[in-house]
Amino acid sequence: MKRTEDLTTQAGPRTGRAGAIREVAPLALLAMENLTKVYRDPMTLKPFTAVDGISLSLARGEIFGLLGPNGAGKTTTIKIVLGLARATSGVVLLEGRDPSDPAARRRLGYLPENPCFYDHLTPEEYLDLVGSLFGIRRDVRRRRAGELLERLGLGSHARKPLRKFSKGMTQRLGLAQALINQPNLLVLDEPMSGLDPIGRAEVKQLLRDERERGTTVLLSSHVLAETESICDRVGILSSGRLIDVGSVPGLLSTGVREWEIAAESLPESLSARFRSAGHRVERVGPRWVVRVTDGQALQEAIAAMTRETVFIHSVEPRRQTLEDHFMRALAAAAGPKP
């Protein structure tokens, strides 16, 4: 694990003691080191640890999914990253700066969970406000606002008061306001919330486009299937602790649950042998399917079928989904049941 001082490492080569050039790690776009947040009950002063020693680093151009059940600390972590809450201990750096420094947020886009905007404004006016907070020139922010509203399907609603917006339309406006400054880091808290299937597909495409542009995306989500299809890496939070982190293929590669061997026909004797060895055998339509749970058993089953000249139609690994991994990680973190 990196130490805290590593977080301040600057991008590019650095001259060493003897004037030699030495390689240093490129600056992480977002780095957290041993991040901890403890709240105290205002009445009893009893401490509650919402975030417990999270260390994480996000590289440029990756989509990182922060997963976890309700109350796991996802939103608190995001609030600390944005400077909306202060860490009790630990370090967060946004492109090398403390998030409380407004300059750190110049190239940051943020979509809050269940966003709520000034409902007396129109989308055009709201994006104009956001653009001026970023210090974007009026002509540029108007052009970008128009483009984003079109891109997110709100072009025909540009002058409609936000109080008349549906949840899905508000979510789309939330994405528009998060993108108006062409961010380097996009922080999205439950971006799929309130969207219909078409909207979700559009948002996924939008995130892929942003990744192509080099934007780093940090998103929190409960929709694990969609997270799996879009994230390069995920981190699983439980009770404020980061209990697992890695690339989606990496987390799931070790997770082949079983192999399915589909055969045209299966002699009764062979079927009985497989069953006695603990494999599951069942007829699915015109074919027989044998399910084995480890590689050695797979080799032996295929060899036995070959000896009996059984026509093997297909052999397919059944991998675990991110949801399977998520549930197992949470169960492991919770420990054995008493």
Next chain:
Amino acid sequence: MSRVLAIARTTLLEVVRERMVLTLALFGVGLVGASQVLSPLALGEGRKVVTDFGLAGSSMLATLLGVFLGSSLLHKELDRRTIYAVMAKPIRRSEFLLGKFAGLWATTAFLLVGMTAIVFLLLLVVYHQAPWVILGSMALSLAELLVIVAIVVLFSSFTTPALAAFFAIATVVAGHFAEDLHYFGLQGSALLSAVTGGVYWLLPHLDLFNARGLVVHGLAVDPARIGFASAYAGLYAAAALTAASAIFERREFR
């Protein structure tokens, strides 16, 4: 500065579009109308009644608008969570607070100017006099609103809307009696004198902004008084906003 103005403009638009100003402006018109009804009872002093009643009503309504809108100024942002998206932008909390203050002051100032204009027109049309002297009183009331709105913003930075409104009204009322409090302290023991002396300096000296006694008699307000009162209002508002910023800076958004 552009960020402060952007927040101020949004705050002003909110009040205007929620038609609260319209409601209060109608109330103001009603108040001026009432003064017209009362003026015949004053036996030839109708002009004075209209001036006094109109200016006092305008100032009171603008103050009430400032207190009631300002007391929920930050609470509403936190409650509706509109502040989350805004504070994730490159804006300092002090800039946000200053923008809110400026927007609220502009709202109350528009209301005050509008109602003073109604009083002016009424005096012009009914009594055939252009009462330019009331502009001096209006200038003082605008400065007074700087102080009152800053006090409301200060209270709203750390407490609930109901308590913020209560504290603000209490401060405004006490501020009109600051001089009396000071003299009362001087009559008592050394300890009482020290305590009331401290409170006297802490309270806003709102009597400084009340020139209606001069204006109803057709006397102009000394420009030096307007200058001094404006400087005092600016300094007092700056101190209150600095304290509010310091509190708001430490506030956690949960």
